[in-house]
Amino acid sequence: MDQLSAMRVFLRVVETGNFTRAAATLNMPKTTVTNMVQGLEAHLRTTLLNRTTRRVMVTTDGALYYERAQQILAELDELDGSMSNSQTQPSGRLRVEMAGAFADLLVVPNLCDFHDRFPKIRLDIGVGDRLVDYIAENVDCALRGGTPTDQSLIARKVGQMTMQAYAAPSYIQKFGAPVHPQDLEHDHFSVGYLNATAGRVMSIAFDKGEERIEVDPHYVVSVNDARSYVNAAISGLGVAQAPSFLVRDALEKGELVEVLQPWRCEPLPLYIVYPHTRHLSNKVRVFVDWLAKLVQSARLDDNRGQTGKLGQGTIPPE
Incomplete structure (x- = not known):
């Protein structure tokens, strides 16, 4: 069984709601779609979908598998794209977490610069000092004060x-x-x-x-x-x-x-942290690099600061 192909077929069945529509969008015979999903269930030794004559319903295991498979295939597609053309402009949704003070005083006042450099990236910024489940909440990276203790995260120190x-x-x-x-x-x-x-x-x-x-x-x-x-x-x-x-x-x-x-x-110390699963993403890499330069230009370890107003700081050109 081609597991990656079977995962893609399973996702399409869930998204379209039945095997017939999934087969049509994939340009495959319905029997092929059915056999691939059944083969995936046999491989996993669990039922992913409950079938009736009118509809397909996702089981509890199926819902969990769908979420994880969706992340894996999205990361694989992004990896393939970055390897095939490393110069491609990064694009897509980027989920970031940071404390409100960092957002208000440092990041948001300078976001026009980031957008000018990477216009195809759409930022969703979560504001607050809270415990984040990076995988479950699909968070790409975070700006945090203090030394990280979570060993599942990659941590890059960007200042103090x-x-x-x-x-x-x-x-x-x-x-x-x-x-x-x-x-x-x-x-x-x-x-x-x-x-x-x-x-x-x-x-x-x-x-x-x-x-x-x-x-x-x-x-x-x-x-x-x-x-x-x-x-x-x-x-x-x-x-x-x-x-x-x-x-x-x-x-x-x-x-x-x-x-x-x-x-x-x-x-x-001030760190940018992100899950191991995000480290090959172009959009994460360019944002982390941009944010690191922004923090360094703001001189947060200087009582006087650079200009007295963090939002007026300038980021070095690339």
Whole structure:
């Protein structure tokens, strides 16, 4: 049995709803289509389709097989296309995930540049800090802060973000300024950051010379979005340890001030991650390369930034 051909025939039967229409669109005899699906079921030792005189219904196993076969054949077609002509303009739908702060301040303001370079790619951007099932949700890649722990993903480090502790003047006027990281466990409030993967508020670490202290913050509110995290600090709800690029405007406006000097925070690495099954896709490759250059041009590890406004950064020409 030619399993790939049988998979394509099975997909067409599911998509058209019956064997007769599938045979017509494939320009095959109906008996051939029927035999190929039966051969696939025999090979898999399961029933993929329930047949009646009027309709074909997909079984539970058939639905699962359809989803996976569809992904495999799409990737195979894309691979064949990239190998036959590596200069072909990348095209198709690209599903990307990233935190709202990255989308609003960095990526979306520069997407016209990406579209000018790759007009045939259609981007679907999911915004939020959440746990993603890359295969089930058909996500091609994601921009994430922190070192990835999922060994099933390919991770490419594209930069790092300068981190420091900040508080609102209204908070300092009410509670005073913390002078030691351990103050955040008892005498002061922090804004908690809820880790979507672990389901708990993240601890925060500070360094001074050879000394390193990690504290579990005492908080009255925790959030799982970077923008809400900073806004909570601006509102006076506690001390926040945040990327410097995210608080530039608030610092310029006097809405936040830096605290806990000379204690420093370790820079947060920034990665683009994608499943192993996506690594040969032209559309993923060009987007990852473009995004890596964009992150580097924004200089997220510099407190001053490139222009003060991330959306005004320029991407080096290719």
